[in-house]
Amino acid sequence: MKSKFVFFSIIILLLFSNKILADDKALAGADFEYGQHLSGECVTCHNSTGLGQGIPKITGMKTAVFIKKILAYKTKEKDNAVMQMVADRLGEEEINSLALYLSKTK
Numbered sequence: 001m002k003s004k005f006v007f008f009s010i011i012i013l014l015l016f017s018n019k020i021l022a023d024d025k026a027l028a029g030a031d032f033e034y035g036q037h038l039s040g041e042c043v044t045c046h047n048s049t050g051l052g053q054g055i056p057k058i059t060g061m062k063t064a065v066f067i068k069k070i071l072a073y074k075t076k077e078k079d080n081a082v083m084q085m086v087a088d089r090l091g092e093e094e095i096n097s098l099a100l101y102l103s104k105t106k
């Protein structure tokens with residue numbers, strides 16, 4: 001009986017650690033402060049006064065959503081000359097850091 005409990009505990013632990021590792025992997029190289037630093041360039045457009053002029057809010061966005069949107073500009077799947085240029089210059093580490101910072105910012 002007891003060994004069965006230990007066995008299941010280990011399985012559950014493994015499942016959870018796997019999930020944590022997967023999340024970490026999805027945000028490789030992400031650094032909150034680096035993201036904050038990089039966002040300095042974004043807020044010239046993405047500020048509260050720009051919201052009424054077709055510039056969407058990017059804070060509080062889920063990391064996966066943000067990454068998907070940036071990659072869509074990078075691959076030119078989404079059409080916007082300014083954002084394609086912005087996205088073009090961002091590498092994986094930059095995108096992940098921005099994703100982390102913006103997801104934790106209101």
Ligand code: HEC
Binds near residue numbers: 055078080083
């Ligand atoms: C020169 C102005 C400007 C700058 C600088 C800028 N953006 Fe944008 N951004 C826009 C505009 C305009 C749109 C809307 C484009 C569209 O309609 O597809 C947009 C759209 C986006 C979107 C999609 C939002 C959504 O909900 O669809 C994301 C994400 C984004 N920007 C992130 C960033 C990040 C991150 C930076 C800084 C690295 C940045 N932007 C810098 C003007 C800018």
